[in-house]
Amino acid sequence: MITPVEAALLVFILCCAVATALLRDVLAAIIAFGAYSLGIAIIWVFLRAPDVGLTEASVGAGVMTVLLLLTIAKTTRPPDDRTFEQVNVPALAVSVLLVVSLSATLFALPAVGASDSAVATDEVTNYYLENAYEESHVKNAVTAVLASYRGFDTFGEAVVVYSAGIGLMIVLRREVLG
Amino acid sequence: MTGLEALADRLYYLAAFLLLGIGTYTLIGSQNLVKKVIGMNVFQTGIFLFFIAAAFITGASPPLLTAPAPYVSPLPHVLILTAIVVGVSLTAVALGLIVRIYDEYGTLNEETLREVQADE
Structure with a gap:
């Protein structure tokens, strides 16, 4: 069952989104x-x-915000004659259709927090939890699996991050070399 | 169980679906390229929320083996940690491309960009 604090946080992140x-x-x-990243x-x-949570706070709220701010510092902000954008009706229709079709599956999913859900009873999950310490001598099961x-x-x-770095250097070559 | 209780048990999933919807809207509906990237990130977080909520068990400890059992499943956490880092790499490359597009065409507006490209 969801607590009022969690429900309030969900409302907060949805409002931020x-x-x-x-x-x-x-x-x-x-x-x-x-603010959205921090809430999540x-x-x-x-x-x-x-x-x-730690990764999201440092990478999502930290690095991502810095990258976005650097981008608008190097490019432009649209002139703010209006506070809000006009609602784009076709885009709204597509996203409403997506939400409605996904929500149709909502009651087929196990309740959040159920101890008999497929994820909780899965063989792999339980293997990791039972053997992680003996086999890897790491007490944090997430670190052991990772x-x-x-x-x-x-x-x-790591290869993806490296490729992204190389890709960025190629794309921004002119700026890096002046 | 009444329908309302069943819904309260699945609020996290509903929030995840709504985030996917909001992300899609920003991705398609916004004219500004930087905002499209933000929309892509909101969409990603919706999927993260779905995974982490699926791993949760009421009353369980985090998957730190010093805490008392039962634990929540560590596997979705690992997958999402990887996905967050890959998502940031993706965002960095997308923003790099946006900076180049601005250097080349002097605009980040999708419509204006299309007009400039058509003129060439």
């Missing part, structure tokens, strides 16, 4: 997105995912 979508000034949208980082803590059992995934992730 709507604000990012509708605010015309890009700087204002970035600030709303920063707190939600991760409520959902017992402290590692994800760096040991699924180390190749993390290696792939």
Whole structure:
């Protein structure tokens, strides 16, 4: 069952998300997105995912906001003659259709927090939880899975970050070299 | 169980679906390229919320083995940690391309960009 604090946080992040979508000034949208990332980082803590919360707070709210601010510093903000954008009706129709079709599956999903859900009773989950400490000597099961059992995934992730760095250097070559 | 209770048990999933909708709207509806990137990030977080909510068990500890059992599933947490970092790399490259587009065409507005390209 969801607590009032969690429900309030969900309402907060949804309001921030709507604000990012509708605010015309890009700087204002970035600030709303920063607040959104912070709210969702707190939600991760409520959902017992402290590692994800830390990453979200540092990377989502921190690095991402800096990258977005650097981008508008190097480019432009649209002239803010209006506070809000005009609602784009075709886009609204597409997103409403998406939400309605996804929501049709809502009651087929197990309740959040159910201990008999497929994820909770899964063989892989329980293998990791039972054997992570003996096999890797790491007490944080998330770290054990990330760096040991699924180390190749993390290696792939490092390759992605490296490629992104190379890609950025190629794209911004003119600016880096002057 | 009444319908309202069933809905209250699934509010996280509903919020995730709404975030996907808001992300899609920003991605399609916004004219500004930077805002499209923000919309893409909102969409991603919607998927993260779905995964992390699926891992949650009421009354369970975080997957730190020093805490008392039962634990929430660590596997979705690991997948989402990887996804967050990949998402940031994606955003960085997208914003780099946006900076180049602005250097080249002097605008970040989708419509104006299309007109400038048509003129060439």
